[in-house]
Amino acid sequence: MNALLAAEGLSLHFGGVAALSDVTLEVPEGSLLAVIGPNGAGKTSFFNCLTGYYRPNRGSVRFAGRDITRLPPDQVAALGIRRTFQNVRLFPRLTSRENVLAGAHLRATSNLVAMLLGTPALRRQERLLAEEAEHWLAYVGLAGRGDVLAADLPYGMRKRLEMARALIAHPRLLLLDEPAAGVSSVEREELADVVRRTWESGVTVVMIEHDVELVMRLASTVAVLDRGRLLVQGPPEPVRQDPRVIEAYLGRRQR
Amino acid sequence: MLHHKASPVRSWRAAAPGAAVALAGAAVFPLALGSTYVTSVAMQVEILMCLALGLNFVVGYAGMLDLGFAAFFAIGSYTSGLLAVDAHWPVLATLPVAVAASLLGAVFIGTPTLRLRSDYLAVVTLGFGEIIQNIVNNLNQTGGPEGIYGIPPLSVGPLTITSTTGYYYVFFVLVVLFVAVSYRARRSRLGRAWLAIREDEDTAYAMGIKVRRYKLYAYMAGSVLGAVTGTFYGSAFVAIAPPSFGFNESLLVVMAVSMGGMGSIWGALLGAGAVVAFPEVFRQFAQARLLVFGVALVLVMVLRPQGIWPEEGLRLGRLKQSARRATRQLTHWASARLGAR
Ligand SMILES: Nc1ncnc2c1ncn2[C@@H]1O[C@H](COP(=O)(O)OP(=O)(O)O)[C@@H](O)[C@H]1O
Ligand SMILES: [Mg+2]
Numbered sequence: 001m002n003a004l005l006a007a008e009g010l011s012l013h014f015g016g017v018a019a020l021s022d023v024t025l026e027v028p029e030g031s032l033l034a035v036i037g038p039n040g041a042g043k044t045s046f047f048n049c050l051t052g053y054y055r056p057n058r059g060s061v062r063f064a065g066r067d068i069t070r071l072p073p074d075q076v077a078a079l080g081i082r083r084t085f086q087n088v089r090l091f092p093r094l095t096s097r098e099n100v101l102a103g104a105h106l107r108a109t110s111n112l113v114a115m116l117l118g119t120p121a122l123r124r125q126e127r128l129l130a131e132e133a134e135h136w137l138a139y140v141g142l143a144g145r146g147d148v149l150a151a152d153l154p155y156g157m158r159k160r161l162e163m164a165r166a167l168i169a170h171p172r173l174l175l176l177d178e179p180a181a182g183v184s185s186v187e188r189e190e191l192a193d194v195v196r197r198t199w200e201s202g203v204t205v206v207m208i209e210h211d212v213e214l215v216m217r218l219a220s221t222v223a224v225l226d227r228g229r230l231l232v233q234g235p236p237e238p239v240r241q242d243p244r245v246i247e248a249y250l251g252r253r254q255r
Numbered sequence: 256m257l258h259h260k261a262s263p264v265r266s267w268r269a270a271a272p273g274a275a276v277a278l279a280g281a282a283v284f285p286l287a288l289g290s291t292y293v294t295s296v297a298m299q300v301e302i303l304m305c306l307a308l309g310l311n312f313v314v315g316y317a318g319m320l321d322l323g324f325a326a327f328f329a330i331g332s333y334t335s336g337l338l339a340v341d342a343h344w345p346v347l348a349t350l351p352v353a354v355a356a357s358l359l360g361a362v363f364i365g366t367p368t369l370r371l372r373s374d375y376l377a378v379v380t381l382g383f384g385e386i387i388q389n390i391v392n393n394l395n396q397t398g399g400p401e402g403i404y405g406i407p408p409l410s411v412g413p414l415t416i417t418s419t420t421g422y423y424y425v426f427f428v429l430v431v432l433f434v435a436v437s438y439r440a441r442r443s444r445l446g447r448a449w450l451a452i453r454e455d456e457d458t459a460y461a462m463g464i465k466v467r468r469y470k471l472y473a474y475m476a477g478s479v480l481g482a483v484t485g486t487f488y489g490s491a492f493v494a495i496a497p498p499s500f501g502f503n504e505s506l507l508v509v510m511a512v513s514m515g516g517m518g519s520i521w522g523a524l525l526g527a528g529a530v531v532a533f534p535e536v537f538r539q540f541a542q543a544r545l546l547v548f549g550v551a552l553v554l555v556m557v558l559r560p561q562g563i564w565p566e567e568g569l570r571l572g573r574l575k576q577s578a579r580r581a582t583r584q585l586t587h588w589a590s591a592r593l594g595a596r
Contacts, residue, residue, distance in 0.1 A: 051461065072460065073460035074460045074463050074465050074466070089455055089461075091450065094450055094454060102459075105448055105462045105463050115443045115445060122443075169462075169463070
């Protein structure tokens, strides 16, 4: 199996609430997996377990053949996993450019003496990184917004800035938590385009998304979570027609 | 509207001519005036500027509240003073030892505490400040309540500095140096990591930032600047004693940083100036001057909660906004009071 990411038997409890129960899921390298499911199904908790923000009570997470279950978030990031947050988490009083540059933390070298002296090599590195930051800003449609404070950007742009901040790290695996939630339909299309291009460039993507139509269009695989359990995983169309999914996802909602 | 927001880089460029004038003015004014009173007040401003720039690494950049910053100032002053007086070291030679001692203090207090959230950290650092002051106050080796006196003047090569004007220039050089260091750090990977932590600690982890380690770095950077300032402080005043290193001093530094604008270099300088100059200027009000000072502080907090000169630039439009809001609130409050009669 060439699974880039493999979760096995993940269980997570909050008091009596089972956010995740025995979730086993594999993400092949180069795939675009969409995770769908009703609110409270455990999707965000799943991401938090993958990235070291939550410690699962049981089960394990492997990334590129390595057990990362108990690693803290900074070490998970160092392995090439980047994420966005459902409730956009930027650095509000930094400019867009600085937000993106913060994402490049692990790509910059640090040397106290070079920093204090402002050596040419360091200046060059900073200039290249700044140029690359401009590239990623333009990539997500924020060209010319580099000097704007993140807090001053409208909501849709903040979501895209979060993606640029993740992308400058050149991740192997990108986790997107509801990237298109709450944005206009025009922006939704732009976001879908950004996700598709990113995936086509070779980044493995896992995306939590509520918009079923968007999911059907983009995803190579769909996984459905319901009340902490993995219901099904498979290609988009069969999953959409699976009676369990219709029952869990649509049936209950219509009641 | 979006286009008026300046980045810190832009505001640096915009401020450059103003900074050059201020720098030139500050460089010549003791010679032009020749008044020792003004020069000694100006030197106090510079000392507070140095300390504020040091604390700015901790509070302004990394976003940790530190109420015991005077501890590092004390460790630097006392280490240097003791070596110079008892062991007859030249003051300049004591500098590396003073810095090392202060760094040790930073690691000692920082390592176990930096996992704490900001409000607990404030309590712990306050305690650290008190402990250091108590230690130097009670140890015979540090001269107890009398402190250390007869600290030799600073000698640089053939130059021995004995006058107030001389030390004015020593601290002038320090301020310029500290500004340069702050500026370089702010624009580096290190500075970006600190600001990320200040803005959102949990999210900083997701960038791969080792949050605790970087918090410690901020603490260490602050302690170095505190200790360097302390070393020259001893020479400038010949004698040092515990009262100069207490909670009041720590609080003045915090006030300078927060009044000026957290994280902003210009803010820290301006804040230090305001904190020293204000009570001096209003000396004629005698007892009332502290009250006036308090009112001014409250005004700044109401009109400019982000500080006089915040990091993201002056943005005077915001001042008008908050002035309008404050006026509205005040009118509302007043009319409610008067209406009740
Ligand atoms: N930090 C937490 N503390 C307590 N309960 C939590 C926490 N995080 C998630 N939960 C609970 O776990 C369940 C799954 O939540 P979540 O993963 O956010 O779902 P989804 O992202 O699918 O909407 C919910 O019942 C939620 O209340
Ligand atoms: Mg969620």
